[in-house]
Amino acid sequence: MHDLAIRGGTAVLGGVVVRCDIGITGGRIATIAERIAEAARVVDADGLLVLPGGVDSHCHVEEPFPEGGFQEESWESASRSAFAGGTTTLVAHTPQFKGGMLMEQHRAARARAARGMIDHGFHQIIADPSGAAMAEIPALVADGVGSLKAFLTYDALHLDDAGFLQVLQAARRHGLMVHVHCENYDAINLATRALLAAGHVAPKYHAVSRPPVVEREATHRAIALAELVGQPIQVFHVSCAEVAEEIARAQARGVPVKGETCPQYLVLTAEDMDRPGFEGAKFMCSPAPRAAADHEGVWSMIRRGVLDVVTSDHCGFSFEGTRGKGKNGRDAGFDAIPNGIPGLAARLPLLFSEGVSKGRIDLVAFAKLVAENPARIARLYPRKGVIAVGSDADLVLWDAGRRVTITNDLMQHAIDYTPYEGMEVTGWPAMTIRRGEVVMQDGVVTAEPGSGEWLPR
Ligand code: URP
Ligand code: ZN
Ligand code: ZN
């Protein structure tokens, strides 16, 4: 007898879509069959899609800042938001501060994440690859960290070519994946200084300071250096087709490089940062949202498979309050506004609505983009990211026809706004199941704090 049976739904099982029942025992998928007769609990999924729970392999949760304090989004609120949006696994980031060590931060990050409800792993940021900290990488690997994160921009984090090469070499030595934020630090600084000197301080100048060429150049360079070292990389948050083209060219040569994009590059634009007053700050993230005409270019790169993962890059700063977008004052220049937007709960609904409901991609492609491919890259597949016998019973029951207008309340995060406020989507999660436990039903999250598991990768 199964603990739980999901009966009569239309399930995405890897490459096929079939009407079937799913039987769950001990938190895992035990049976996939036309009919499962007996179970302690039965969920009627008639009329619903049954999808693998979303795997969000790029997000920022409760990260500490070098100047002290933490991001507003706690592991508990992030878990709630993720479950509300049909996501059941997060891979977030552990920082390294310049001159700092790794293991102490890693242990502290694990302790914070253990207070949440969602299963999780970490990318280890390397901001200072020359010092003693690198000797701690074997300990990190032993504890299940499967990837390093390199930033080619941001004052506190950016690596020059020598530093990035060191990260690539370390990853190669220890068999780790490298994820890269690709933007040219010096080019952004030059443009930023010129804009500020000319009095151009408003949020919209964020996009002007970091045009696509800045991202394209760094992407090209990151790929070339990775090719030189022979280290696989994934380029994070690709914003437009001209950047993805660099990845496509390398893939055609056989270079192991992957590309990720995010919903913000499919629905937001640089013009959103030109809203009255300080409003534009709500849409500020890096890379910057591009032109509306760029959205179809990103879709075509998704359909070509050049970009095969869609994550949120959730990095929330509230609009109000001393830790938020205005923490340096609303008259401060655009360069003093923290980068990042919240998006944990909106990721699946936006991608489903823009992708599946509007006929740009099919259901199988959708499940691969939001669950299977991120799970593979994060080395969590087939435990996560797929509906298959033996996999964790992480499922989302999806109401494909439900029309919802996005509001901040529906996001259930700790941030006081959503950049997607007022957008109408078709398709919404009705129920989220994590390891066989119903953790969200009709928007109500019921999971116990502390129930999320560490995922060694
Ligand atoms: O603006 C962004 N994306 N903030 C989050 C950190 C990062 O760059 O991924
Ligand atoms: Zn980034
Ligand atoms: Zn970013």
Ligand code: ZN
């Ligand atoms: Zn990020």
